[in-house]
Amino acid sequence: MQHFDKKIFFATNNNNKILEAKHILSNFGIAVEKTEVKKVEIQSDTLEEIVLYALKKIGKTTCPVVIEDSGLFIEKLNGFPGPYSSYVYKKIGCDGILKLLENVEERKAKFVSIVGLKKGRLIRIFKGECDGKISYKRAGEHGFGFDPIFIPENGERTFAEMSLEEKNLWSHRSKAFKALGSWIQSHKHI
């Protein structure tokens, strides 16, 4: 059985995100527990602002609480759907994005993840990015959200065609959580 030295509380309703975080942070000896902290999400063009505001609103915490926000930024659509990716996914799905990019050759996109940590008054932000492009059709059943239409740079398959382990080699979220993991490792008081 794996040994954990530390534990963070991840405030999210998305079980896929919990799985991804657990997989990454276990390599740093950090356990992940889902928590129900209510988040205040503001409207903003930047994920950083959304995460910072939410962290401030959580109030003082004695345990390390982590939140994450991420978005898909498509160059030809001026960064749409960006910080509103989960709303847009719910409303128009992968098919909506594919329709918006019909007959569009330039399909560059990036996934961005911002992980925010709060403990006591301490607040830290970690960022992960993954460059890539939007595919011409949906492929794969793994992952969630826009994973079936996003192909990371130098790859040929979508995130949804990859196992969790493989997605975590590339993904924006894994980069942000790795940055969090190594920061926590080097800070004894967390």
Added chain:
Amino acid sequence: MQHFDKKIFFATNNNNKILEAKHILSNFGIAVEKTEVKKVEIQSDTLEEIVLYALKKIGKTTCPVVIEDSGLFIEKLNGFPGPYSSYVYKKIGCDGILKLLENVEERKAKFVSIVGLKKGRLIRIFKGECDGKISYKRAGEHGFGFDPIFIPENGERTFAEMSLEEKNLWSHRSKAFKALGSWIQSHKHI
């Protein structure tokens, strides 16, 4: 010169909204002044929640402060772009919506406006709706946002093809501001 008995302070950066509000509220003897109050806009599926949260965050005010949020809800797109209409407009514009509705015959949509009033601790919400449909192409130069692709029910032209006076006969925003106007008229302490 017109006589005004009362005055509200409208917190918005959108000068078109100021114009529309002035036009409506002048009939109620209410003057409208633009104000710079900073609004906190949360992410939510309902405009009511967004406006209520923003009103609460304004703090106690001695003058009557008004905010407004509105959205275009397209039936076939599950209510998209809804509360995020101004963001979506900025990113993909009218053309993006027309592309999403290419080869879609069912084009029913509605504009919704929520006007919120705060004075002291008092908070009131007023709602206006306008049923209609999304046109097959853009038309008209008046108004703003998605006006060039929205045709109100029983009409044949888009909001952007109408003068301000004509748009105000139908529009969601005018209905909400008329409700505000008649409420203020019947409350002496505002």
